[in-house]
Amino acid sequence: MTLPAAPDIDCVDLVRIFRTKDVEVQALQGLTLRVEAGDMVAVVGASGSGKSTLLGVLSGLDRPSAGRAIVAGHDMLAMTKAERVTFQRTSVGFVWQQTGRNLLPYLTAAENIAAVLAIARGPKGEARVKRVDELLDLLGVGDVRDRTPQEMSGGQQQRVAIAVAVANDPTVLLADEPTGELDEATSEEVLGAMRRVNEERGVTTLIVTHDPTVATQVRRTVQIRDGRTSTEVVRSTRTDEAGDEYHVAEEFAVLDRVGRMQLPAAFAASLELRDRVRLTLESDHVSVRPGHDAAAEEESA
Ligand SMILES: Nc1ncnc2c1ncn2[C@@H]1O[C@H](COP(=O)(O)OP(=O)(O)OP(=O)(O)O)[C@@H](O)[C@H]1O
Numbered sequence: 001m002t003l004p005a006a007p008d009i010d011c012v013d014l015v016r017i018f019r020t021k022d023v024e025v026q027a028l029q030g031l032t033l034r035v036e037a038g039d040m041v042a043v044v045g046a047s048g049s050g051k052s053t054l055l056g057v058l059s060g061l062d063r064p065s066a067g068r069a070i071v072a073g074h075d076m077l078a079m080t081k082a083e084r085v086t087f088q089r090t091s092v093g094f095v096w097q098q099t100g101r102n103l104l105p106y107l108t109a110a111e112n113i114a115a116v117l118a119i120a121r122g123p124k125g126e127a128r129v130k131r132v133d134e135l136l137d138l139l140g141v142g143d144v145r146d147r148t149p150q151e152m153s154g155g156q157q158q159r160v161a162i163a164v165a166v167a168n169d170p171t172v173l174l175a176d177e178p179t180g181e182l183d184e185a186t187s188e189e190v191l192g193a194m195r196r197v198n199e200e201r202g203v204t205t206l207i208v209t210h211d212p213t214v215a216t217q218v219r220r221t222v223q224i225r226d227g228r229t230s231t232e233v234v235r236s237t238r239t240d241e242a243g244d245e246y247h248v249a250e251e252f253a254v255l256d257r258v259g260r261m262q263l264p265a266a267f268a269a270s271l272e273l274r275d276r277v278r279l280t281l282e283s284d285h286v287s288v289r290p291g292h293d294a295a296a297e298e299e300s301a
Helices: 051-058 081-090 109-119 125-138 154-166 184-201 212-217 265-270 294-300
Strands: 009-019 024-035 040-044 066-071 092-095 172-176 204-208 220-225 228-239 245-253 277-281 286-290
Touching (some): 009 051, 024 051, 024 228, 040 212, 051 204, 092 154, 109 125, 109 154, 125 154, 125 184, 154 172, 154 184, 172 184, 184 212
Parallel strands (some): 040 204
Antiparallel strands (some): 220 228, 228 245, 277 286
16 A cells, blocks of 8 residues: 655644734644645735745744644754754745845846855756756746846746746745736736746745735635635636536635634624534534524514
């Protein structure tokens, strides 16, 4: 029997608490998320829902308070400082929202990529030049090879940033609002480039975003609410009886290890579900009904 391959991102009951002098914020409150090798996932959620905190943990920049977080086989809670540095150099690549944060301003596109290869003791000489050119071609930015970031458009800068992020062949690529500073058409180009990298190099990709276009262009979109994964949309292509392809988007609620799930806010509002609900096990589903007696409430009103 072969064991199923381990996921590249595996978070179980992840907790991150920030303590300041007099307040305590639970930014992640038992988050569960599994991303299989080679998958591409968008993480969406309102401001303050915990997206950046999650990215901080996955990238090794921040340490979770409790739970489990395994990224590319590394345990993010048990990691030493030295392992963290190696992990960031070899296992994970980042693309940030601020185009200025991704590239060294005084180096050209080619030099930015070559610098990463040099730091990671990657290929040298001719082999390095070849690899730089391959990456620039893969991202469709060969024409800005010898330009510095300020001589490139925002979209070109982000595509070069992706080339830099995947130069060392990381297992996982993490992106924080990579299209946040771009217009719609440029966002689509950058996203297309990310998809190409994901498909051609098999790099597991997680994008944190507010951008609804990003969310519709990846196979899987995970929604975070109050520091927990709440719902998930999975898109697939099916074929009908006439042989024509059609796209399907299915929404799921996320059930964690101990059986907790979040009811979508719209469902709860529509049936005035609050405080307590009645659960009934039916033969093939579970029903959730208001726990309060609506008729009695109306009568007493
Ligand atoms: N260093 C910190 N110290 C204290 N509280 C923090 C810290 N970082 C984040 N928080 C709090 O944790 C919660 C989650 O923040 P986070 O930045 O992860 O949300 P987000 O979903 O990324 O929001 P946005 O979309 O606005 O970037 C917020 O309430 C935030 O104020």
